[in-house]
Amino acid sequence: DVKVTQSSRYLVKRTGEKVFLECVQDMDHENMFWYRQDPGLGLRLIYFSYDVKMKEKGDIPEGYSVSREKKERFSLILESASTNQTSMYLCASSRAWFTGNTIYFGEGSWLTVV
Amino acid sequence: GQQVMQIPQYQHVQEGEDFTTYCNSSTTLSNIQWYKQRPGGHPVFLIQLVKSGEVKKQKRLTFQFGEAKKNSSLHITATQTTDVGTYFCTQTGANNLFFGTGTRLTVIP
Numbered sequence: 001d002v003k004v005t006q007s008s009r010y011l012v013k014r015t016g017e018k019v020f021l022e023c024v025q026d027m028d029h030e031n032m033f034w035y036r037q038d039p040g041l042g043l044r045l046i047y048f049s050y051d052v053k054m055k056e057k058g059d060i061p062e063g064y065s066v067s068r069e070k071k072e073r074f075s076l077i078l079e080s081a082s083t084n085q086t087s088m089y090l091c092a093s094s095r096a097w098f099t100g101n102t103i104y105f106g107e108g109s110w111l112t113v114v
Numbered sequence: 115g116q117q118v119m120q121i122p123q124y125q126h127v128q129e130g131e132d133f134t135t136y137c138n139s140s141t142t143l144s145n146i147q148w149y150k151q152r153p154g155g156h157p158v159f160l161i162q163l164v165k166s167g168e169v170k171k172q173k174r175l176t177f178q179f180g181e182a183k184k185n186s187s188l189h190i191t192a193t194q195t196t197d198v199g200t201y202f203c204t205q206t207g208a209n210n211l212f213f214g215t216g217t218r219l220t221v222i223p
Contacts, residue, residue, distance in 0.1 A: 035213070040123070042215035043157070043202065059212065090156060094206070101206050102147070105156040 003027070004106035006091050012112045019078040021109050023091030030096040032074035033058075033103070034066060036087040043090065049074055050096065081113045118143070118203055120214040128222050133193050135217035137186040137203035146179055146186040147206055151216070152199040160188075160201075193221045 007022035025032065033048040035058075045058030047066040055066050063085060067075045074093075078085055089109045094101040119138050127133050137146060145164045149157040161170055163179035163186060170177045174197075176189045190197055200216040 040215065043213035045212060102159045102162070103149075103157075103204075103206060105158070108156050 004091055004093050004104050006089075006106040006109045008109050009107065010110045010112075012114060013078075013081050015082060015113055017081050017113075019081045019111065019113075021076040021078075021089055021091070021111070023074045023076070023093075023106055024072050025074075025091075025093040025104070026072065027093065027104070028071065029093035029104075030071075031094045031101070032068065033092040033094075034064070034074065034076045035090045035092065036060070037090060037108075038087050046076065046089075078111075081111075083113050085111065086113045087111060118146075118205060118212065118214045120203060120217050122217055123215055124218050124220070126220045126222060127193050129195060130192050133190045133197070133219055135188050135201050135203075135219075137214065139184050139205070142183045143179075143186075143205045144183075145205055147204050148177060148186075148188055149202040149204070149213075150199050151202065155199075157202055157213075190219075193219070195221050195223055197221055 004025045013019050031050050034046040035043045037043050044060050046064050047058050049055045049068040052071050065077045091106040092103045094103045121136050147162045148160040151157040161177050166183050167181045168179040174191045178187045198221050200218045202213050202216040204213045
């Protein structure tokens with residue numbers, strides 16, 4: 001079974017803190033993604049990566065950055081956390097693109113910024 | 115980027131009633147995938163449709179892909195409390211990475 005593991009399930013951070021959300025997948029997938037999920041807004045793509053050291057902006061990249069130094073690991077960074085970044089963050093992975101690759105999600109990280 | 119719109123956003127049904135959610139796109143879709151997210155959980159892949167007019171079934175769930183490949187539906191027959199959750203549709207592939215808002219299903223026992 002594909003496993004996507006997010007290092008932290010619940011975090012509480014202060015405004016202005018730097019926050020790292022780590023994600024690891026064990027299926028040698030080329031693609032990795034970070035989404036945030038908010039009530040009524042569905043899943044919104046923040047960033048994705050299709051290869052090591054490659055990244056592409058998604059729908060809402062502002063206030064976030066990412067790092068992919070190894071194929072299995074994709075980190076989401078909040079340089080200076082703000083209260084409007086309180087959300088549930090989902091990491092996901094999939095094989096390289098051709099029509100219809102299944103996306104596998106991690107369990108999610110609930111971030112509260114106070 | 116292209117987006118897939120889902121309706122309704124919320125649906126409450128009595129246990130045993132049927133439920134349908136619809137996905138609509140203004141452009142032709144190369145494929146459609148459906149995911150289910152249980153309350154407090156993460157989205158889990160259900161099925162993929164690729165061919166025009168395709169219909170697939172999983173027990174009480176019936177998935178359809180429109181003839182023009184611009185819409186899709188998920189129909190649940192005789193809902194059970196285990197069907198509770200949010201159902202998402204999406205197209206996957208390069209440059210098509212957007213999920214819709216989903217349809218949140220509540221089943222009243």
